[in-house]
Amino acid sequence: MSIELKNVMYTYSPGTAYEIHALKNINLNIPNGQFIGMIGHTGSGKSTLIQHFNALIQPTSGTILYNGEDIWAEKYDRKTLRSEVGLVFQYPEHQLFESDVLSDVCFGPMNQGLSREEAETEAKKALQQVGFKEKNYGKSPFELSGGQKKRVAIAGVLAMNPKILILDEPTAGLDPKGRDDILDQIAQLHKVRGITIILVSHSMEDIAKYVERLIVMNHGEVAFDDTPKEVFSHYRELEAMGLAAPQITYIMHALKEKGLDVDTEATTVEEARESILKALTENMDGRNRQ
Numbered sequence: 001m002s003i004e005l006k007n008v009m010y011t012y013s014p015g016t017a018y019e020i021h022a023l024k025n026i027n028l029n030i031p032n033g034q035f036i037g038m039i040g041h042t043g044s045g046k047s048t049l050i051q052h053f054n055a056l057i058q059p060t061s062g063t064i065l066y067n068g069e070d071i072w073a074e075k076y077d078r079k080t081l082r083s084e085v086g087l088v089f090q091y092p093e094h095q096l097f098e099s100d101v102l103s104d105v106c107f108g109p110m111n112q113g114l115s116r117e118e119a120e121t122e123a124k125k126a127l128q129q130v131g132f133k134e135k136n137y138g139k140s141p142f143e144l145s146g147g148q149k150k151r152v153a154i155a156g157v158l159a160m161n162p163k164i165l166i167l168d169e170p171t172a173g174l175d176p177k178g179r180d181d182i183l184d185q186i187a188q189l190h191k192v193r194g195i196t197i198i199l200v201s202h203s204m205e206d207i208a209k210y211v212e213r214l215i216v217m218n219h220g221e222v223a224f225d226d227t228p229k230e231v232f233s234h235y236r237e238l239e240a241m242g243l244a245a246p247q248i249t250y251i252m253h254a255l256k257e258k259g260l261d262v263d264t265e266a267t268t269v270e271e272a273r274e275s276i277l278k279a280l281t282e283n284m285d286g287r288n289r290q
Contacts (some may be wrong), residue, residue, distance in 0.1 A: 001028040003053055003085070003164065008062035010048055022048045024220040026062070030164070030198070035190050037207040037228065038200045041242040044199055049217065050166050053198070054085035083112055086162035090169040092153035095140035101132070101152055104141050108160040119159070126158035127151075129192075131185050147178040151185075157188070162194040165189070171206065179203075183210055188199030204246040208232065208267035216243070229265045248272045255279075 010023040017019050022045050030036065030053075040046040051057040052064055055078045064071050071081055089095060098104035102123055109119035127137065130151040136144070150170055157165060167186065169178040187210050190197050201207055201215055207214060207228060214231045216224040218241045224231045232238070235245035235253075245267075252264045252272060261282065263275040 002032055002065075003163060004028070004065040004068075005052070006061045006063040006065070008052060008064060010052070010057065011060045012098060022220050023052075023059070028215070028222065028225070030196060030226065032163075032196060033194055034196055035187075035211050036196070037199045037211035037214045038198060038217065039202070039207060039214065039243060044217040044241075045218040045220040047168060048220075050087065050168060050198065050200060052168060053164070054082045054087055056082075056087070056148055083108070083160045084096060084162055085164045085166065086157035086160060087166045088150075088154050088157050088168065088170060090172055092146075092149040093142075095153045095156060096149060099140060101127070101137050101141055101144075102137040104152060105156045105159050108156055112160060122159040122161070123155070126155040129185070129189055130155045131181065147174050147182065150174070150182060154182075154186075163194065164198070166198045166200075168200045169202065170199070171201065171203065179206070184208070186210070204232070205268075207246075208246045208248070216241070226267060228267055232267055233265060 005026050005028045008023055008026040009021070012018070012020040012022055026049065035153040038046050038050070048057065052059060054055060055064075058072055066081055066085070069076060070220045071078060096104055098107060102120065105123035105126060106116065106119040109122045110116065114122065132148065132155060136148065141149060144152065154167070155171065170186065171182050174182065183206055186197060186199070189195065199207070199211060211228060214224065214226065214228045216231060216238070223241065224234065232249050235249055238245060247263070248267055248269060252262050252266050252275070255262045255276070256264050260276070260279050262279045263271070264273040266275050
C-alpha cells in the first residue's frame, strides 16, 4: 500500500503576519513494506509531514495519493484511509480515553463495524504483539506507566489492522530498557505483519539499528532520503542542521584518523565491533610477519 506526495506545500496562517511555510515542495514515494526512519530538528516539518499521510492535515497545494487515489478528492473515503494508515502520537494520553485498557483498544475496531466480541479478539492480539500483559487489561489507561501507555496506544492502532503504521517519537521519555523493548516489538511487528512502518525519532542510534531507509527533514524540505549508512556519511552536513550521526560514526572516524583501518560506514555497535576486531587482527598479523 503506497503513499505518494507530489509537490506538497503546507503553510500555517497564510496571508497573516504569522505565516510559516512548514512544508516546501515535498516529493516522496512510500512503497509497501518498508521500515522508514524520519529525523529532523524541532520545527523541521516532520510532524506536519506525517499528519499529511492520513489526511489529518490538508496540503496548501500539491497532491497526496494512496494506492494511486487522491486522498483529497471530493468523494474519497478518508475514514477508511485513517484505519489503514495508523498514526500513534508522541504523547499517548492524546489517544487514551476509555475506562479500561481492553475497551480502549477495542474502540478502533468497533468503530470499523466489528462487534464487541470481534473487537476484543483483535484487541487482545494487538496487546500481545506489543508485549502488554493480560493481567493489566482491566486497568485504567491512566494508571499505567509511560511505557505501558505507549504500548496501549500502539495496540489501539494495530487492532484496526493498518497497512501503514506511523510512530511519532514512540520512545520519548522511556528508560533505555523500555526504549529497546518498544523498538524490538515494533521491529517484530514489521517482520511478522509485513506492514510499512514510519518511525520518527531523535535517537540516531535507534534509527541506525532498525530502519532501512532514512528521510531527513530540514526547514520544511527533504534534505536526504537514502539508506542510513549513506545519510550518516554526511554527518558534517547533519551537524550543520542541528543533528548528528550515531556516536559509533564519530568513534569509527576517530579510529580511522589514528591509523586503524576500520569501516567508517559502520552505524551499529555490532558492525563497529566486527570492523574493529578485523582491523586489530590484521594489524597484529602484519606485525608478526615483520
